Amino acid sequence: MSRSGSQWTQRPSLPPSHYVDARLYTDERLFAEEKERIFASSWFVACHQSELPKRGDFRTVAHPAGANLVVVRGDSGPRAFYNVCPHRGNTIVYEPAGNGASLTCIFHQWSFDTQGRCIGIPREREGYQERLCKADFGLRAVRTEVDFGGFVWVNLDDRAESLADYIGEALDGMRGCLGSEPLEVFSFHRVIAHTNWKFWNDTNSEFYHDYIHYFNRQTSMLQQGYFERKYLPFRNGHVVVGDQIVEYEAYKGGENRTLTFPTLEPNQWKLTILFPGMAYNVRGSSMRVDSVVPLAPGKVAIEYRGLGLLRDTPAERALRIRDYNSIWGPFGRNLHEDQLAVHGQGLARGSGQTFIVQAREENDTIHDEVGMRAFYAEWSRRMGRQAHDPYPLPQLDAPLIAEYLS
Numbered sequence: 227m228s229r230s231g232s233q234w235t236q237r238p239s240l241p242p243s244h245y246v247d248a249r250l251y252t253d254e255r256l257f258a259e260e261k262e263r264i265f266a267s268s269w270f271v272a273c274h275q276s277e278l279p280k281r282g283d284f285r286t287v288a289h290p291a292g293a294n295l296v297v298v299r300g301d302s303g304p305r306a307f308y309n310v311c312p313h314r315g316n317t318i319v320y321e322p323a324g325n326g327a328s329l330t331c332i333f334h335q336w337s338f339d340t341q342g343r344c345i346g347i348p349r350e351r352e353g354y355q356e357r358l359c360k361a362d363f364g365l366r367a368v369r370t371e372v373d374f375g376g377f378v379w380v381n382l383d384d385r386a387e388s389l390a391d392y393i394g395e396a397l398d399g400m401r402g403c404l405g406s407e408p409l410e411v412f413s414f415h416r417v418i419a420h421t422n423w424k425f426w427n428d429t430n431s432e433f434y435h436d437y438i439h440y441f442n443r444q445t446s447m448l449q450q451g452y453f454e455r456k457y458l459p460f461r462n463g464h465v466v467v468g469d470q471i472v473e474y475e476a477y478k479g480g481e482n483r484t485l486t487f488p489t490l491e492p493n494q495w496k497l498t499i500l501f502p503g504m505a506y507n508v509r510g511s512s513m514r515v516d517s518v519v520p521l522a523p524g525k526v527a528i529e530y531r532g533l534g535l536l537r538d539t540p541a542e543r544a545l546r547i548r549d550y551n552s553i554w555g556p557f558g559r560n561l562h563e564d565q566l567a568v569h570g571q572g573l574a575r576g577s578g579q580t581f582i583v584q585a586r587e588e589n590d591t592i593h594d595e596v597g598m599r600a601f602y603a604e605w606s607r608r609m610g611r612q613a614h615d616p617y618p619l620p621q622l623d624a625p626l627i628a629e630y631l632s
């Protein structure tokens with residue numbers, strides 16, 4: 227039976243951990259709080275070291291907390307800074323990437339070296355005499371760690387826990403893939419989706435939606451063991467999906483996927499989803515890493531990087547690119563379908579839905595929505611709000627009301 231307006235807005239009769247208030251996906255105030263309470267103190271994958279192979283290489287990065295950063299490779303490796311001139315607050319670097327011995331602000335030609343030190347102020351002595359010196363006007367450094375497969379991780383919060391503590395054991399199952407050989411980015415694909423950033427994370431972290439993917443229905447879902455894959459939450463809201471060897475040949479066109487990734491069996495698949503918006507996904511010969519950059523409550527940029535091995539021969543690289551694109555490329559058999567799903571969720575936000583359900587329980591196996599619940603438990607902890615009831619009404623003071631009415 228369909229439901230009336232008042233029935234539609236009733237809370238589901240489920241435990242509070244098993245549904246989410248739909249205002250989490252539209253509310254401007256919650257969005258501003260997410261940037262401040264989650265993204266401003268979380269580790270974030272800014273780029274990969276292979277995108278900055280030479281000294282002086284730089285890359286600009288939109289950080290999810292709203293900051294514009296520049297990552298520069300100096301003698302000690304990549305380091306991140308705010309992309310803002312300490313003089314008059316102008317943007318220093320406008321290009322997405324490039325190379326230079328120093329960075330120079332276009333406005334008044336103040337310049338900075340790869341360590342973020344101010345090295346040039348035109349007519350410094352004439353204007354500032356002894357009152358201002360270069361040593362006091364370096365760039366604002368951002369904590370940077372290169373780890374977990376050579377990714378450049380940044381954190382805007384100088385007091386946040388170390389990257390290793392933040393990740394904990396969530397990437398232990400991928401250590402062989404990430405640490406045996408240097409990796410290299412061969413694909414970069416940035417999508418702007420008109421949806422809330424959490425919908426992307428939800429889609430990465432639940433597998434009940436495998437029904438949307440014809441490819442997955444033909445391969446993984448029909449295989450022995452699919453419904454037994456374990457799905458486990460870790461500290462800090464990260465989740466790990468149990469491995470699977472995918473029988474790609476069950477899909478016409480999926481044959482001949484023979485190239486492997488270090489320490490993996492042929493066509494083995496591993497996936498870790500990291501709070502608040504990253505995923506490490508290795509399937510057969512190639513790896514995909516996602517970084518989510520929220521732009522507005524209903525708009526998100528999602529960056530996808532495809533990786534192979536730095537030492538790949540041209541023939542190996544061509545195979546990895548083929549395998550990657552057949553699933554995750556813009557015209558592949560999987561990723562654009564996930565984008566279609568989150569696009570549809572974005573489109574429907576004006577339609578008055580009040581709650582989003584995440585209630586499947588299947589003993590921590592693949593279709594259990596334990597991953598979404600782990601995410602929203604961490605979201606609630608970080609935000610100081612309940613995901614199922616972010617704006618609780620104040621408790622009515624019964625004796626006071628009685629006094630008023632008497």
Ligand SMILES: [Fe+2]
Nearest residue numbers: 429435439564
């Ligand atoms: Fe999917």
